[in-house]
Amino acid sequence: MGRHRMWGKAAGALVLAAVVSGCSDSSDSADKGATKPAAKAVTVGEATATFQAAVTKFDTDGGCLEQEPGTCWEQMQALMKPARDLRKAANADKSTGPEFWSEAYALIDTMEDGIAVGEDKGFPAGGDALTNRDEVLGSAHDLSDWLAAHPVQ
Known part of the structure; x- marks a missing residue:
């Protein structure tokens, strides 16, 4: 049983790392989008x-x-x-x-x-x-x- 529990913890840590990484990437993308200047309006x-x-x-x-x-x-x-x-x-x-x-x-x-x-x-x-x-x-x-x-x- 100890072996399964350890594998579960390792898998959980990987999932958590992926979620945190995905969240930080998306917040970086949102920050980048917020700093973009607005497109110049065409006359x-x-x-x-x-x-x-x-x-x-x-x-x-x-x-x-x-x-x-x-x-x-x-x-x-x-x-x-x-x-x-x-x-x-x-x-x-x-x-x-x-x-x-x-x-x-x-x-x-x-x-x-x-x-x-x-x-x-x-x-x-x-x-x-x-x-x-x-x-x-x-x-x-x-x-x-x-x-x-x-x-x-």
């Missing part, structure tokens, strides 16, 4: 420029020429990220109100609907039916046009 002007650059890159890279599903997902996501950043910047912008941004918000929401599908649905044969490419890519270009017509610094 509407910067977000607009970044979004416009993403649309221009999409166009100059040839857009999305393949009709097969899944061939344009990366490009769709590359346009969605700066659109989300633009929405955050517009929300934080105090010089304009939500009414000013309502059309831009609607276009970004349409892009979100297309991305929410979770994949590129491709372009249907005949081109009569709309796909999530239209929601994301078409709305991105409409948003780009809207931003050009409504410049904000």
Whole structure:
């Protein structure tokens, strides 16, 4: 019985050491996170420029020429990220109100609907039916046009 009791104490000590080690690591991580400076807020002007650059890159890279599903997902996501950043910047912008941004918000929401599908649905044969490419890519270009017509610094 003494041998089992000694093994139990050794195992308990190891478990205790692992728990203490895990706790100290997590508290160190929390302390490190607390000392990180907050990310600098992006201005509407910067977000607009970044979004416009993403649309221009999409166009100059040839857009999305393949009709097969899944061939344009990366490009769709590359346009969605700066659109989300633009929405955050517009929300934080105090010089304009939500009414000013309502059309831009609607276009970004349409892009979100297309991305929410979770994949590129491709372009249907005949081109009569709309796909999530239209929601994301078409709305991105409409948003780009809207931003050009409504410049904000």
